[in-house]
Amino acid sequence: MKITIASGKGGTGKTTISTNLVSYLSTLKQSVVLADLDVEEPNSALFLRGDLEKEQVSYKMIPKWEEADCTFCGECADVCNFNAIVALSDEIIVYPELCHSCYACSELCPTDSLPMTSERIGEIKAFTSDGFSFIEGRLDLGQEMAVPLIAQTIDYVDENFKNHIKIFDAPPGTSCPVIEASRGSxxxxxxxxxxxxxxxxLKLAVETMRVLNQKFGVIINRYGIGDNGVETYCADENIEIITKVKNDREVAKLYSKGELIYPKIGHFRDSLDEIVTFIGGLKCEK
Amino acid sequence: MKIIFTAKGENWNSPMDARFGRMEMLVIYDEENDTLEMVSNEGIEEMEHGAGLQTAKKVMELKPDVIITGNGAGQKALDLLKRTTVKMYIGAGDMTLEEAYSAYKNSQLKTQF
Structure with a gap:
């Protein structure tokens, strides 16, 4: 069972829900693993104490120009869909941060002047905490593309935690990283x-999920602020509201200290119970 | 001198385009022959990544002496342009081509490099 916690808007409480949910599930004797897929700024670790179990470096493949046989024909730049290569009259410049590792330039180069080489993009760390495991993907500074590392982090979780409930803490937004973090769940x-x-x-995120043909539901966090627009929208669109987490200053205080919420706030635990029951229902459906 | 303007239209009264990478068109003024020529930058809006690099390459192939633009080029395009002897003047994003040219002539524009 794989569940992605996503959102259109940033700062709505993905990480708060994810970290508390995984910890709470473990107290209910469930085998559970959390993966922080917000690899550009992973922060789940701020709320979870764990021992580092394993770390591995992540790489992506990029072409490396070899001058010797190059005829500067420019085929490499022409076939690149991502503008990652600029072919000048006396030099081929590769921009690794734009490269999607598709191999087209390398395969189609008539003189084999662009062999693929590996480049470090970040690392994956595995921690064990009280009763659950926690995996974090962290992109290196200066790396622009999150998707390859998100994919590798998901692969790591799939390989190492076959029978667990897998909770994926996704990046915010609706672009490629979110799609990568959602589509296999x-x-x-x-x-x-x-x-x-x-x-x-939320509307943007819903549109994205519908394009992906992905099953989804909504949690309204900080319920009680703002207006009833989200509820009206969900009712009109037939979207299930899994729980409404009450707005509470005490939750914010605990969060700001890097503490988990549910051990101290009863209504927050009640909301988690609703999520757990909901997940139980999903498991039965499967 | 061959001068390239980042532009939204092809004559002297046209507004400048403040953007470099995603400029609508390049207008080339050849001072010696007093000719104005337009090169389209069509398709750049749809380009998700690397627009600056592609525009920079296009500019380089035209071998200008001077580029007059608004906000200036991004880092990748800048690094590419710095391989040439071109001079880049910025701050003309809200002007017409004519105003931008006269500001350049009167040394009222800053250089990006």
């Missing part, structure tokens, strides 16, 4: 807040 939970901003970005 059984279900996507969109965390939003009941404000016009929350609603606007």
């Amino acid at each position: 059984d279900y996507v939970i969109l965390v939003t807040e009941s404000t016009p901003f929350g609603l606007n970005d």
